[in-house]
Structure formats: structure tokens, C-alpha cells
Amino acid sequence: MSVTSPSETHIPAIQKKASAPGRMQAFADIWLPRLVLSPTVFASLLFVYGFIAFTAYLSFTDSRLMPNYELTGFGQYQALFELDRWWVSAANLGIFGGLFILFCLIVGLLLAVFLDQKIRMEGALRAIYLYPMALSFIVTGVAWKWILNPGLGLEKMVHEWGFPNFSMDWLVDSDMAIYTVVIAGLWQSSGFVMALFLAGLRGVDDAIIKAAMVDGASLPTIYRRIVIPALRPVFFSVLLVLSHIAIKSFDLVMALTAGGPGTSSDVPAIFMYQFSFTRGQLGLGAASAMMMLMTVLAVLVPLIYLESKEAKHGH
Amino acid sequence: MKLKKLTLAILTGTTLLAGTSVANAAEVEVLHYWTAGGEAKSVAELKKMMEAKGVAWKDFAVAGGAGENAMTALKARVIAGSAPTAALIKGPSIQEWGNEGVLANIDAAAAEGKWEASLPPMLTNIMKYKGHYVAAPVNVHRVNWLWVNPEVLKKSGAKVPTNFAEFFDAADKIKKAGYVAIAHGGQPWQDATVFESVALGIGGAEFYKKAIVQLDQATLTGPTMIKTFDTLAKIKTYIDKDAAGRDWNLATAMVINGKAGMQFMGDWAKGEFTAAGKQPGKDFLCVAAPGTEKSFTFNVDSLTMFAVKGADAQKAQLTLATAVMSPEFQEVFNLNKGSIPARSGVSRAKFDSCALKSMDDMDASSKAGSFVPSFAHGMAIDSAKAGAIQDVIAKFMNSNMTSQAAVQALAKAAKTK
Numbered sequence: 001m002s003v004t005s006p007s008e009t010h011i012p013a014i015q016k017k018a019s020a021p022g023r024m025q026a027f028a029d030i031w032l033p034r035l036v037l038s039p040t041v042f043a044s045l046l047f048v049y050g051f052i053a054f055t056a057y058l059s060f061t062d063s064r065l066m067p068n069y070e071l072t073g074f075g076q077y078q079a080l081f082e083l084d085r086w087w088v089s090a091a092n093l094g095i096f097g098g099l100f101i102l103f104c105l106i107v108g109l110l111l112a113v114f115l116d117q118k119i120r121m122e123g124a125l126r127a128i129y130l131y132p133m134a135l136s137f138i139v140t141g142v143a144w145k146w147i148l149n150p151g152l153g154l155e156k157m158v159h160e161w162g163f164p165n166f167s168m169d170w171l172v173d174s175d176m177a178i179y180t181v182v183i184a185g186l187w188q189s190s191g192f193v194m195a196l197f198l199a200g201l202r203g204v205d206d207a208i209i210k211a212a213m214v215d216g217a218s219l220p221t222i223y224r225r226i227v228i229p230a231l232r233p234v235f236f237s238v239l240l241v242l243s244h245i246a247i248k249s250f251d252l253v254m255a256l257t258a259g260g261p262g263t264s265s266d267v268p269a270i271f272m273y274q275f276s277f278t279r280g281q282l283g284l285g286a287a288s289a290m291m292m293l294m295t296v297l298a299v300l301v302p303l304i305y306l307e308s309k310e311a312k313h314g315h
Numbered sequence: 316m317k318l319k320k321l322t323l324a325i326l327t328g329t330t331l332l333a334g335t336s337v338a339n340a341a342e343v344e345v346l347h348y349w350t351a352g353g354e355a356k357s358v359a360e361l362k363k364m365m366e367a368k369g370v371a372w373k374d375f376a377v378a379g380g381a382g383e384n385a386m387t388a389l390k391a392r393v394i395a396g397s398a399p400t401a402a403l404i405k406g407p408s409i410q411e412w413g414n415e416g417v418l419a420n421i422d423a424a425a426a427e428g429k430w431e432a433s434l435p436p437m438l439t440n441i442m443k444y445k446g447h448y449v450a451a452p453v454n455v456h457r458v459n460w461l462w463v464n465p466e467v468l469k470k471s472g473a474k475v476p477t478n479f480a481e482f483f484d485a486a487d488k489i490k491k492a493g494y495v496a497i498a499h500g501g502q503p504w505q506d507a508t509v510f511e512s513v514a515l516g517i518g519g520a521e522f523y524k525k526a527i528v529q530l531d532q533a534t535l536t537g538p539t540m541i542k543t544f545d546t547l548a549k550i551k552t553y554i555d556k557d558a559a560g561r562d563w564n565l566a567t568a569m570v571i572n573g574k575a576g577m578q579f580m581g582d583w584a585k586g587e588f589t590a591a592g593k594q595p596g597k598d599f600l601c602v603a604a605p606g607t608e609k610s611f612t613f614n615v616d617s618l619t620m621f622a623v624k625g626a627d628a629q630k631a632q633l634t635l636a637t638a639v640m641s642p643e644f645q646e647v648f649n650l651n652k653g654s655i656p657a658r659s660g661v662s663r664a665k666f667d668s669c670a671l672k673s674m675d676d677m678d679a680s681s682k683a684g685s686f687v688p689s690f691a692h693g694m695a696i697d698s699a700k701a702g703a704i705q706d707v708i709a710k711f712m713n714s715n716m717t718s719q720a721a722v723q724a725l726a727k728a729a730k731t732k
Contacts, residue, residue, distance in 0.1 A: 064699075065411050066390060079732075084724075085706055151557035172501070172559035174713045261501050261559040262713030263706055278383050279702040280411060 052293065059286035067282060076287035086288065089266040092178045093295070096267065097246035099182045100189070104242055105235070107186065108193025113223060115194070116201045126198070129191040137188065141255025144184040145171065174264035177257050181249075181265060184256055189245065193238050200234035201227065236307040243299045247292060268292050341627050343635045344373040345618065346392075346402035348385045353586060353651040360647050364638045370631045375399050393417055398621035400632050404450070405617050406441060406694040412619060413444030419620040419629070420447045424636040433640075433658040435681040437688070438615060449620055451639040452657035454649050456614040457673045458581040458689040459512045459607045462567065462588070463600040467494050467576040475602055479516060479546060482605040486553045489576040496553035498575035500561035503709040507691035509550065509579045510708045514543045516606030520685035523610070527690045530700065530729040536722045544711060544718035551712060559713070570599070579604055581614060581692070585669055586653045601669040603676070611673075611680035614692035615657060703728035 062072045080086050111129055115122055132140065147153040148171040158166040170176035204227050212222050250269035253259060259266040268288060276285025343365060349358050362372040377385035382403065389402050398417055412418055425431070425448040431439060434452065442450045463475055471492035473485035486496035499505060515523045518539040526534040534540065555575075558566070567587040569575035578584065588599045595601060603610075618639055620632055638644055645656035650665055655673045663671060680686040688694035693701060707724045710716060716724075 066394065066415055145560070149557060151555070169556065172556055177559075258502070258560055260503070260709070260713070262503065262506075262709035264710075264713060274702070277387055279698045280408075281699050281702075 055286045055289050055293075058283055059290045061283050063282040063286070065280040065282065076283045077291075079284055080287045080291070085263050085266060086268075086271060088263060089268045089271045090291075092265060092267050093247065095178050096181055096185070096249065097243065099179070100185045100246050101239065101242045103182065103186045104190050104193045105238065107190040108238070109197050109228075111190065111194040112197035112201055113227075115198055126195070130195050131191065132188045133192045135188065137249075137252040138255045140184050140188045141252045144180065144187070145256050148180050148183075171257065172261060174261050177261060177265040181253055181256055185246075185249070185252055188252075189242065193242070196234055196238055197231060200231045204230045232310065233307070236303060236310070240300065240303055240307075243303075244296060247296050247299070268295075341369060341631050342371040342373055343401065343631050344375050344399040345635070346375040346377065346385055346389055346399045347618075348376065348378055348382045348403060350376050350378040353653065357648040357651040360651075361638065361644060364641075364644060365635060368634055368638070370634050393621070398623070400623055400628070401618040401620050401635060403616060404619040405615060406688065406692075407697045408693065409441065409450050409617070409619050410444060411697060413449060417621055418444055418449040419622045419632060420449065421451070421620050421633060421636045422448050424448070424451075424633040424640075428637055428640050430640060430658075433660055435677070435686060437613075437681065437686050438657060441615065441688075441694070442617060448636075450617040451620070451636045452615050452617045453639055453645070454616050454652060454654035455657050455673075455677060456581050456583060456616075456654045456689075456692075457676070458508060458612040458614050458692060459515055459604040459610065460580060460582055460584070460669075461512075461602050461604045462570055462578045462580055462584050463602060464570045464573055464576055465598075465600055467492075467570075467573050470494075471576070473576070475600060476605050477602070477608060478606045483549065485576070490553060494573075495555045495569060495575040496577065497550060498566040498569040498578040499554045499558045500563050500566045501554075501559040501713065502562070503705045504691055505563055505566075505580075506708050506712040507705045508581065508689075510543070510547060511612060511689060511691050512579050512604035512607060513546050513550070514540070515610050515612060515687070516604055517543045517546055519606075520610045520680075520683075520687055523612075523687050528688060528695045530696065532726050532729070535726045535729055540722045540725070541718045544721045547708075547711065548718065581689075582655075582669065582673060583653055585667075589653075589667075595667050595669045601672065609676075609680060609683060610685040610687060611676050612687055612689040613677075614689045614694055616654075700729060700731045703731040 057069075057071075058067055059076055060071050060073060061068050062070065062075070115126060115129075119125070148168065150156065150167075150169040150172060155166060155168045158168075170180045208226060209222055212226055217225070248269055249267060250273065253265060253267050253270060257265040259270050268291065272285050272288045272292065274285075275281045275288065345361075347358060349355060358374070358376075362374070365372050375388075377388045385403065389399070389404075392398055393415070404412060409418075430442075430448065430451075434442075438452055438455075439448075442448055442452060461476075465475075467489060468475065468485065471485075471488040471494065473488040474481065476482035476485045489496040499509065511523075511527065514527060518526070522534065522539050525531045526540060563580060563584070564587050566575070566578055567580060567584045568591075570578050571588060571591050571593060582601070585595070585601065588595070593599050618635070620636060623629060623632055640658060642656070642658065642661045645658055646661050646665070649656050649661075649670075653670075655666070655670050655677065659678075663674065666674070677686065690696060690701060690704070695701070696704075704725060707721060707728045710724070711721045
């Protein structure tokens with residue numbers, strides 16, 4: 001559309017003469033993008049929103065092994081809220097999500113600020129910090145499982161160095177296992193957060209910083225008062241990405257602790273998988289999936305709202 | 316006009332796709348998760364037997380997750396209306412699938428092969444849905460075994476235990492000698508495996524049936540169950556602290572390598588010992604879990620038959636059921652897998668001493684009424700209840716929950732719908 005519109009206004013004579021191909025052209029311009037996009041739109045309508053609706057429907061039925069379409073009300077939600085295991089996994093999501101996002105932000109921002117000091121070998125360091133992102137969460141989980149296993153990894157190594165009182169047994173401790181997931185997740189994702197912040201830092205106008213320097217502001221003050229506030233949109237994107245990584249986390253926990261010891265490091269995604277697919281309680285699993293969706297919405301909707309308000313404000 | 320053609324093309328396409336399951340008549344498609352070593356060899360054997368009878372074999376192997384992935388694939392196929400001929404489904408799940416109305420009646424094969432006479436009555440009940448055979452058993456695993464490294468016991472001056480008093484005496488001595496007394500992997504199903512052997516050893520078969528199969532509330536909260544949890548708590552103190560999340564075969568390796576003295580595990584552990592070149596009776600001992608000498612907890616794999624269309628396909632299905640129950644197949648399959656045949660009348664010549672003991676105990680316990688389904692391996696109760704109970708046991712094993720609190724939680728879990 002936008003490409004042809006100037007020609008239409010500027011040279012109407014030619015357009016009139018060549019009316020048949022011109023109309024074809026205009027027709028194609030209107031319909032071609034829609035035609036090209038339509039498979040994607042249909043696919044996401046069906047496979048994302050269609051299945052969300054299907055899951056929502058199932059959560060109101062008494063489905064066991066297979067879907068059952070008879071509506072029975074809120075029974076599954078009631079059963080879900082009575083289950084201790086659900087609350088364990090919800091609490092774990094809170095612990096993991098909160099700490100993971102917080103530490104990723106801190107570590108990522110610090111790394112980015114340090115890398116931004118025009119140091120030597122910056123490219124190599126950047127690649128090293130970003131590299132964990134290239135691994136799948138399964139690899140990260142298995143590697144940290146070995147590192148944190150007291151009889152195999154860190155604890156054994158330090159014991160052999162001659163510190164027999166050293167103890168790092170979080171992985172096999174019911175109360176601490178969820179924190180090992182935070183460690184592994186942090187290791188994996190902080191480099192990515194660093195890369196986002198670094199890109200943001202590079203986008204901050206040098207002139208403002210120089211002006212502040214002329215005014216005699218110290219480097220920490222410049223970062224605190226000018227640079228970091230300028231990174232506000234980056235914070236939004238990072239929060240957006242990290243919070244949904246946290247809520248849907250399944251593979252990392254599966255590989256690292258498998259929800260154990262016992263069910264102490266269970267998270268909602270594992271809960272949903274087990275109840276829907278291995279215990280023949282599809283309805284209950286669907287209810288837990290809907291609760292996860294609600295959590296995602298509860299986090300993302302305010303974020304997106306704030307960000308769009310910010311964007312309008314900026315313009 | 317164009318639209319009509321398109322619709323026609325799509326329709327033909329779908330019919331062609333849907334038609335494939337009916338097209339090859341003398342063919343059986345079998346969904347299974349026997350993909351590892353001895354199991355894969357056993358499946359190849361069944362394929363050979365079927366092909367000798369002129370029935371083509373279409374393999375539908377879905378590995379991983381102890382059958383969880385296979386079940387997901389199966390659900391998708393059944394919903395799409397193209398169920399395979401047979402699938403590896405066991406225990407109460409057969410009834411769950413029966414309730415969905417998708418299973419085939421194979422009474423004809425059962426009558427011809429005289430299954431009624433050659434299977435223990437406990438097993439025929441599991442293979443039937445509403446009085447009709449819908450599944451054919453392949454093997455019987457015994458779960459209540461204790462695997463012992465005699466070398467470690469000798470070095471610690473301990474004796475092979477037959478009851479829990481002797482068991483804890485032996486465990487003390489092994490621990491004092493510097494070994495791990497009980498090799499264990501802290502995964503929920505392994506915790507459940509130990510739990511059921513302890514319950515059977517403490518309370519006997521009647522208690523086990525009442526508590527774990529019938530889920531009688533009074534029995535679940537009674538003094539015997541409290542004693543079971545007390546015993547379990549004591550067993551916990553003999554397990555090394557690195558056990559959390561350890562796979563069962565790594566725990567077995569600890570017994571094989573002489574790092575640990577004993578392990579509670581089903582008879583699939585035998586495969587690990589023999590693969591390491593160890594001889595039963597000499598390098599390792601298989602004894603019944605303490606106090607369960609006269610009982611037998613079984614875990615039976617079975618091929619469950621799905622309703623198929625077409626007379627030829629149905630005939631091929633009956634041929635499959637007959638082949639699975641034939642003494643020849645049951646012998647070769649179970650020699651490979653380490654379990655014992657489900658049916659009687661199979662030659663005993665090639666089986667080792669552990670398997671022979673298992674066969675004798677199966678006959679004896681079947682007559683005495685102490686042949687009981689394994690709860691930890693999905694044979695006793697439906698998956699929702701079993702899962703909820705497993706969660707309670709896993710929590711008990713990994714926290715300082717009291718036995719009192721555990722039985723209350725157990726009783727609540729048993730009410731899961």
C-alpha cells in the first residue's frame with residue numbers, strides 16, 4: 001500500500017491508462033501480505049489460543065485419562081487448592097522466580113557495566129559470559145547436578161583439598177534443593193541479561209554522560225542517576241523474558257533435581273505434566289495449567305501496560 | 316468450482332491417511348517401550364514368531380520415561396481413531412482403558428490357549444475387563460527382593476537377614492565396618508518400592524491387601540501402618556546422604572562393587588549383576604525382603620489389545636495374543652528380561668537360581684493367597700491414588716515427618732478420586 005500510494009497521487013494520468021495492471025497491483029498489495037501471513041495467524045489462533053481455550057474447558061470437566069466434555073464446575077480447582085503438593089510447587093515457583101529474576105538482573109547489570117568500561121578483550125569476555133545461553137537447560141541441569149552432588153562434585157573436591165568440614169549439600173537437602181535451581185538458572189541466563197543491558201548501555205547518548213562529567217559528577221553517580229534510568233525499557237524487556245522463563249521452567253528442574261528430594265523442589269510445570277499425563281488426572285492438570293496461565297498474565301499484563309504507557313509518554 | 320476440487324482433494328487425502336490402519340490387513344502394530352538391551356532382543360523374538368505365522372510386524376516403539384512417553388503417544392492415536400493392535404499397558408490401567416470403551420475382546424484366543432488353567436487367578440482378573448479377556452500377560456516381575464553382596468556381609472560379620480530384627484542387626488554391623496548398609500536411590504518410585512516391601516514384611520499379606528489394595532481407612536491409620544513408617548524411618552538412617560535422585564541401577568552398582576551391603580529392588584536388578592559378570596548365589600544373593608519369605612509382590616507387563624477394524628486385522632490380533640502366551644515366547648522373553656513366565660508349563664531348564672526361586676514362590680504364594688500386586692509399580696490401584704500415596708511416602712523419606720502425620724496423610728491420599 002504505502003509503496004504505491006505516492007505514485008497514485010503524483011502521476012494519476014499513467015495510472016488511469018494502465019488501469020488493469022494497476023488495479024492488479026493494488027489488489028496484490030492489499031491481499032498479498034494478508035495471504036502470506038494468514039497461515040501463521042491461523043496456526044497461532046488454533047495452536048495457541050485454541051488450545052488455551054481447550055485447556056480452560058477441560059479444567060471444568062471431570063477428565064481422567066482422556067478428555068471428557070461434560071462440564072462439572074469448579075471441582076478440579078477445589079481439589080487443586082486442597083493438595084499440599086500444589087502449594088509446595090507454587091511456593092517453589094515464588095522462591096525460584098523471585099530470586100532468579102532478582103539475581104539475574106543484578107549480575108547481568110553489573111557484568112554489563114563492567115564490560116562497558118572500554119576494557120581490553122571485551123569481545124572475548126562477552127562471548128564467554130553469553131556462552132551458557134547456547135546450552136540447553138537440560139545440559140545446564142545435568143552439569144550442575146554433578147557439580148553440586150556432595151559425593152561427586154564440589155564438596156568432594158574441597159574435602160580432598162584438605163577441608164573436611166566444608167559442606168555443600170543443598171542438592172540433597174529438601175529445604176535447600178530449590179536454591180540449587182536458582183544457581184543453575186542464574187548461571188545460564190545472567191549472560192543473556194548482560195547482553196541486553198550492554199546493548200542498552202551502548203545506546204545511551206555519550207553527550208549526556210560527557211556533560212555530566214563536565215559538571216563534575218562521579219562515575220557511580222553518572223550510572224545511578226543517568227545511565228540506569230535510561231535503561232528503563234531494557235529492564236522491562238528483561239523482566240518480560242525472565243519472568244516467563246521462570247514460570248514455565250520445567251527442563252532445568254527435571255534435569256537438576258527432578259522435583260526432589262521427594263517433591264520438595266517441585267514446580268507447577270512438573271506438577272501439571274505429572275498429573276495430566278502420568279496420573280490420569282487430565283482435568284486437575286488442566287486446572288493447574290490455567291493457574292500457571294493466570295500467573296503469567298498477572299505478571300505480564302501490568303508490565304506490558306506500564307511499558308506501553310512509557311512508550312507513549314516517550315513519543 | 317475450485318473450492319469443490321480443493322475440498323475433494325483434502326477429503327481424499329484424509330481418507331487415505333485414515334485408511335492406512337485398515338489397509339494392511341495381516342499386520343499387527345504394537346506400541347511398547349522395550350527398547351533397551353535384553354528387552355529389545357525379546358521384542359525381536361516376538362516379531363520373528365509373528366512373521367513365521369504370516370503376520371507382518373509394525374514396530375511402534377516409544378522410548379523414555381518408563382512408558383510415560385508411550386502412553387502420551389497412545390492417547391493421541393486413540394483420540395485420532397487409529398489405535399494400534401496392541402499396547403504395553405499393565406495393571407489397573409487396563410481397566411481405565413476399558414472404561415474408555417476402546418479395547419478388543421480376545422476370549423477366543425484365551426479359550427483356545429486354555430489361559431484360565433495356566434495363569435494364576437490373580438492375574439486372569441487383571442487381564443479381564445468386565446469378565447472378558449482384553450490383555451495377554453508377558454512376564455511376572457517379583458518386587459519384594461533384597462539384593463545382597465555376601466562378600467560385604469562376610470567382612471562385616473553379618474548374616475543374611477530373614478526378618479527386620481536380623482536386618483537391622485546386619486545393617487548395624489555393615490555400617491560399623493565402614494560400608495553403606497542400604498543402597499538406595501531417592502526417587503519417589505524407589506521410595507515406594509522400599510515402602511511396600513516393608514509394609515508386607517511388617518504386616519503380612521492380609522494387612523498389605525487391606526491397606527494398600529483395598530485402601531481401608533482404619534488399616535491405613537492403624538498401629539501396623541505406624542510401625543511400617545517407624546521401620547521406614549529407621550531404614551532411612553542406613554542410607555547414605557548422596558542417595559537423593561540416584562538412579563536404581565547406580566544403587567545396584569554400589570552393591571555390585573562392594574560399596575554397599577544390601578538393596579531393596581525388583582528382579583530387574585538381576586540384569587545389572589549378570590551384566591557385570593556376577594553369578595547368582597556366589598557373587599550376589601537374591602533373598603526375599605525381610606519377613607516376606609512367603610509372599611510375592613508382582614509386577615506384570617501385559618499387551619493390551621485395542622479394537623481394530625476388519626476381519627483380517629482381528630484375526631492377526633488373536634494370532635498375536637496366542638503367540639504372546641505361547642510357552643516358547645514366554646521362555647525366551649523372560650530369559651532375556653530377567654523376569655519369570657506368567658503362565659505355567661514353561662521349561663525351567665534355562666532359568667537361573669533366582670528365577671527358579673521366584674517361580675516356586677509364585678506357585679506357593681498364589682495358593683496361600685499371598686500373591687499380591689505391587690503398588691509401587693502401578694499394579695494395585697489406579698494411577699491417581701498411587702501417585703498421591705507415592706507423594707506421601709516421598710515426603711516422609713525426605714523430611715522429618717512423624718509416622719503419625721504420615722499415616723494421616725496416607726489416609727487422605729487414599730481418598731483421591
